[in-house]
Amino acid sequence: MEIPLLRYHSVSLDQLSNTRRKSLLHFKHKSLLFSGYCFSFSKRKWRNPFDRIRCCSLEQGLQPPWGLKPKPKPSKMDVVERKGAVFEEPQMRKQPSSGICSQIEKLVFNKRYREALELFEILEFEGGFELESSTYDALISACIGLNSIRGVKRVSSFMSSNGFELDLYMRNRVLLMHVKCGMMTDAYRLFVDMPEKNLVSWNTIIGGLVDSGNYDEAFQLFFITWEESSDGGSRIFSTMIRASAGQGLIFAGRQFHTCALKMGVADDIFVTCALIDMYSKCGSIEDAQCVFDEMPEKTTVGWNSIIAGYALHGYSEEALRMFYEMRDSGVEMDHFTFSMVIRICTRLASLEHAKQAHASLVRHGFGLDIVANTALVDFYSKWGRMEDARHVFDKMPQKNVISWNALIAGYGNHGHGEEAIEMFEQMLREKMRPNHITFLAILSACSYSGLSERGWEYFKSMSRDHKIKPRAMHYACMIELLGQEGLLDEAFALIRSAPFKPTANMWAALLTACRVHENLELGKFAAEKLYGMEPEKLNNYIVLLNIYNSSGNLKEAAAVVQTLRRKGLRMLPACSWIEVKKQPYIFHSGDKSHAQTKEIYQKVDSLMLEISKHGYVPERKYLLPDVDEQEKRVLLYHSEKLAIAFGLINTPGWTPLQIVQSHRICGDCHSAIKLIAMVTGREIVVRDASRFHHFRDGSCSCGDYW
Numbered sequence: 001m002e003i004p005l006l007r008y009h010s011v012s013l014d015q016l017s018n019t020r021r022k023s024l025l026h027f028k029h030k031s032l033l034f035s036g037y038c039f040s041f042s043k044r045k046w047r048n049p050f051d052r053i054r055c056c057s058l059e060q061g062l063q064p065p066w067g068l069k070p071k072p073k074p075s076k077m078d079v080v081e082r083k084g085a086v087f088e089e090p091q092m093r094k095q096p097s098s099g100i101c102s103q104i105e106k107l108v109f110n111k112r113y114r115e116a117l118e119l120f121e122i123l124e125f126e127g128g129f130e131l132e133s134s135t136y137d138a139l140i141s142a143c144i145g146l147n148s149i150r151g152v153k154r155v156s157s158f159m160s161s162n163g164f165e166l167d168l169y170m171r172n173r174v175l176l177m178h179v180k181c182g183m184m185t186d187a188y189r190l191f192v193d194m195p196e197k198n199l200v201s202w203n204t205i206i207g208g209l210v211d212s213g214n215y216d217e218a219f220q221l222f223f224i225t226w227e228e229s230s231d232g233g234s235r236i237f238s239t240m241i242r243a244s245a246g247q248g249l250i251f252a253g254r255q256f257h258t259c260a261l262k263m264g265v266a267d268d269i270f271v272t273c274a275l276i277d278m279y280s281k282c283g284s285i286e287d288a289q290c291v292f293d294e295m296p297e298k299t300t301v302g303w304n305s306i307i308a309g310y311a312l313h314g315y316s317e318e319a320l321r322m323f324y325e326m327r328d329s330g331v332e333m334d335h336f337t338f339s340m341v342i343r344i345c346t347r348l349a350s351l352e353h354a355k356q357a358h359a360s361l362v363r364h365g366f367g368l369d370i371v372a373n374t375a376l377v378d379f380y381s382k383w384g385r386m387e388d389a390r391h392v393f394d395k396m397p398q399k400n401v402i403s404w405n406a407l408i409a410g411y412g413n414h415g416h417g418e419e420a421i422e423m424f425e426q427m428l429r430e431k432m433r434p435n436h437i438t439f440l441a442i443l444s445a446c447s448y449s450g451l452s453e454r455g456w457e458y459f460k461s462m463s464r465d466h467k468i469k470p471r472a473m474h475y476a477c478m479i480e481l482l483g484q485e486g487l488l489d490e491a492f493a494l495i496r497s498a499p500f501k502p503t504a505n506m507w508a509a510l511l512t513a514c515r516v517h518e519n520l521e522l523g524k525f526a527a528e529k530l531y532g533m534e535p536e537k538l539n540n541y542i543v544l545l546n547i548y549n550s551s552g553n554l555k556e557a558a559a560v561v562q563t564l565r566r567k568g569l570r571m572l573p574a575c576s577w578i579e580v581k582k583q584p585y586i587f588h589s590g591d592k593s594h595a596q597t598k599e600i601y602q603k604v605d606s607l608m609l610e611i612s613k614h615g616y617v618p619e620r621k622y623l624l625p626d627v628d629e630q631e632k633r634v635l636l637y638h639s640e641k642l643a644i645a646f647g648l649i650n651t652p653g654w655t656p657l658q659i660v661q662s663h664r665i666c667g668d669c670h671s672a673i674k675l676i677a678m679v680t681g682r683e684i685v686v687r688d689a690s691r692f693h694h695f696r697d698g699s700c701s702c703g704d705y706w
Contacts, residue, residue, distance in 0.1 A: 101135040113142035117151050124158060131162070133170055140173050144180045152181050172200045179208030203235050210243045218243045234260070234268035241274040250282035273301045280309025298329065304336050311340060316347050317584075333360070335369040342375040346382055349658045349687065352582045354379050370396065374403045381410020383658055384685040384694045386419075401435055409441035414694040415701030417449025424458075436468055443477035447484065448691075450703060455481050472503040479506055483513025484705050488522055504533050511543060512690075516705055520551040538569050539689075574663040576639035580650045587642040596646065603645035604637060611675035619668040640669050644676060644684060656683035664689045664706070674698050 100122060107116035120139060123129050136159065143151035156174065159166070166174065171194055178187035191197075191205045202225045209218035222240055237260045244253035257275055260266040266275075272295050279288035292298070292306045303326040310319035323341050326333065338361040345354035354376075361372050373396050380389035393399070393407050404427045411420035424442045427434065439462055446455030459478055462468045475498050482491040491510055495502045507529045514523030527544040534540050541564055548557035564570070577586040587594070594600060608616070618636065640659055647657040665673075665688040677684050678698035686693040694701035 101131060104135055105138040108138040108141050108145075111145060113145040116142045117146070117148070117154075120154070120158075124154065129162065131158075131164070133167075136164065136170065137173060140177045143177050147181055149181050149183060152177055152183060168196055168198060168201075171196075172198075172204060175201065176204050179204055179211075182212065184208055184212050184214070199229075199233060199236075203233070203239065206236065207239045210239050210246065213246065215243045215247045234265035234271050237263070237265060238268070238270040238274040241271065241278045245274070245278035245281045248282055250279070250284060253278040253282060267296050269295075269297070269299055269302070273299075273305050276302065276305040276309060280305070280312055283313070285309055285313055285315070298331060300332055300334055300337070303329075303331055304334070304340065307337070307340055311344050311347075316344050319344050320348070320350075320353065327360075333364060335361075335366040335372045338364075338366060339369075339372040339375040342372065342379050346375075346379045348579070348584070349383060349577075349660045350579050350582065350584075351383065351385075351658060352579065368395075368397055370398050370400060370403065374400070374406055377403060377410070378406040381406055382413065382687075382692065384414050384656065384683065384692070386410060386414060386416065399432070401432060401438065404432060405435075405437050405441050408438065408445065412441055412445025412448055413692045413701070415448055415703065417445045417451045417454075420445035420449075421451070421454060434466060434468075436471060436474070439466075439468060439470075440473050440477065443474055443481075447477050447481040448702060448705075450481075450484055452481055452485060472498070472500065472506055476503070476505040476509045479509040480512065483509060483516070484703070486513075486517050488513055488517060488519050492522065502529070504530055507533070512706070515547075520547060523547050524551060524553075536567075538564075541569065574639055574661070576643040576659050576661045578643045578647050578657065578659050580647065585643070585646060587639045587646070589639045589642075590637050591639065591642060594642075594646070596649065599649055600642055600645045601637070603649055604641050607641075607645065607648075607676055607679075608636060608672070610679050611672060614675050614679065616672060616675050619666075619671065638666065638669050640665060640686060641672065644673065648680060648682070653680075653682070656685060659684065659686045661686060661688040665693065670700065670704070670706070674700055 100119065104116045104119050107113070107119065116138065120142075123131070136155070139151075139155045142148075143155060155177070159174075171190070175187055175190050175194075178184075178190060187205060187208055191201065194201060202221065206218050206221050206225075209215070209221065218240070222236065222243075225236070237256055241253055241256050241260075244250070244256060253275070257266070260268075260271050260275075265271055272291055275291045276288045279285070279291065288306060288309045292302060295302055303322070307319050307322045307326070310316075310322060320341070323337070323344075326337070338357055341357045342354055342361075345351075345357060358376055361367060361369070361376075366372050373392055376392045377389050380386070380392065389407060389410050393403065396403060404423065408420050408423050408427070411417070411423060420442060424434075424438070427438070439458065442458055443455055446452070446458065455478065459470065459474065462470050462474065475494065479491045479494055482488075482494065488510070491513055495506050495510060498506070507526045511523055511526040511530065514520070514526060524544070524547050527540065527547050530537075530540045531544050541560055545557055545560045545564075548554070548560065573588045575586055575588050577584050579585070585594070591597075592601075640661055643659050644657060647659070651657065665686060670693070673684055673686065673693075673695050675698060676682075677695040684695040686695070688706075690706050691702060693706070
């Protein structure tokens with residue numbers, strides 16, 4: 001995204017020469033990049049900038065955020081007249097009991113904010129009291145601590161009705177109170193009306209704009225304050241670096257980095273952490289690592305930022321390595337550290353690392369933290385350990401909607417539809433308001449478990465009872481639910497009747513149904529739709545190729561192959577991996593590079609012999625969703641079979657096996673693993689490109705539909 005220079009330039013056009021004015025007007029239409037802005041480091045005295053804002057708004061077509069226009073500073077005569085009016089009509093003020101004010105301040109000091117505001121009601125009820133600044137300051141802290149919009153309105157109204165004279169410090173506190181409670185329209189109005197401002201005022205309003213996602217307005221005000229005084233301090237730089245990250249503008253972030261270096265604040269902890277976050281979010285993890293390495297003192301926030309950066313870009317192993325470096329460095333870890341690590345373990349399917357993180361979480365005093373425990377519920381749920389997930393969930397003193405969603409989704413993913421429904425109904429009974437993710441979880445649970453009637457009931461209740469408009473993801477669940485029952489025409493009709501353009505997920509759900517029920521004509525139509533919507537996605541080409549081959553359309557299949565070659569797209573070999581003793585092991589189909597290859601292949605052969613006694617017959621002909629012809633030639637030694645054999649050899653008989661695959665599991669392996677789980681008495685959880693498969697006692701949680 002580009003930032004036009006003129007949009008943020010604070011100098012009015014009538015202050016410029018004719019040549020410069022024409023140049024700026026030309027740039028307005030040519031959209032000059034942010035990189036063209038020249039930062040000036042000349043020291044100037046602070047001046048009231050609002051005449052400039054007004055001039056910019058009128059002549060350059062700019063408006064301050066939310067259309068508010070700054071008011072001119074009152075003249076001295078106006079001030080004298082107002083003071084005179086107050087003197088002529090004095091009001092009698094009552095002094096409240098010092099005990100009440102002292103008690104309010106003590107309650108706030110001890111972070112008992114709600115009790116402080118309840119005590120404040122006594123003063124509100126009596127009215128006419130004159131409070132000291134320290135009491136108002138405490139009440140402001142209480143409102144911020146509770147994030148109470150109602151409290152903000154009460155305190156502000158009491159100040160106004162009792163004629164409290166605010167000095168600059170208190171004006172900044174009132175401004176901060178509105179910003180922290182998300183009342184940005186009122187905050188900006190207060191900022192505009194301030195007769196005097198300092199660096200704290202500017203930092204507060206700009207920080208609020210960045211926190212609320214109003215990045216353009218934050219840039220606009222930053223350039224105004226930079227023109228007034230180029231001595232912005234470390235806080236303004238960290239704020240604007242966050243704004244650059246919010247808009248994904250790495251070139252803007254680099255300029256702020258350069259300015260911070262010139263101003264001598266680049267080593268400030270807030271600036272360095274903001275830089276790590278900005279470079280990570282803008283895709284330059286190398287620069288983020290460089291900033292982290294140069295930190296004079298690596299703090300908890302700094303470590304968290306770099307770990308999150310690696311995790312964001314999929315470098316899960318590197319993120320886990322950084323976590324252990326953090327632990328060994330002796331830096332204190334917080335609940336964000338543990339919640340991140342648990343999510344990384346979820347991605348890596350690393351049960352042992354997750355258990356260690358869980359133990360450390362409790363040991364460091366975060367055993368009841370809602371964020372970290374929700375991450376634990378999510379991890380245990382995803383990997384089939386529903387008893388552990390439920391245990392963590394039940395022990396949580398407080399739960400939010402994300403906690404409920406994680407548990408409901410976990411039950412649904414592993415085929416426990418009835419338990420998912422039970423938890424959803426309990427959620428409603430406890431007055432927890434569901435969101436669109438909640439309904440995605442419960443609809444998926446109904447779909448996976450074949451609970452058609454309950455699924456339709458919940459789908460209809462979304463808009464009727466909960467005022468949640470169904471999205472494409474919810475329609476995809478209903479299409480899958482219809483597909484499970486073989487109602488392909490009804491599924492196609494639902495796609496056509498959707499109140500929005502069908503998405504790729506909706507067509508993919510129909511394609512899955514066509515593949516399972518071997519409706520090649522409708523499947524070809526759905527695959528062609530996917531091909532048109534995501535022409536660069538390799539999987540769509542493979543799906544279409546397989547459907548053409550299966551339906552005998554060899555000419556069309558050849559055309560798809562030619563398209564793949566022309567685009568330079570080729571399939572990566574399918575692989576599966578398993579973790580044993582905290583060490584991941586990767587297998588490819590037909591792989592013979594492992595040190596235990598002989599034992600692994602012997603184990604596979606013995607398993608195939610054993611399950612053949614229970615009716616297993618290799619499927620030589622099937623419609624593969626995303627596996628090429630080479631995979632078919634090594635059918636008996638697919639990567640998931642090798643990984644399972646390795647796991648059976650190297651793990652105790654009572655432990656479940658957890659396999660992660662890069663591809664969708666094929667029909668032959670799905671049938672084989674069901675029987676392997678039965679004859680070995682082991683639970684096997686496979687996470688493929690489609691969903692989780694929980695194999696136990698000869699059956700799979702997907703109900704043979706994936």
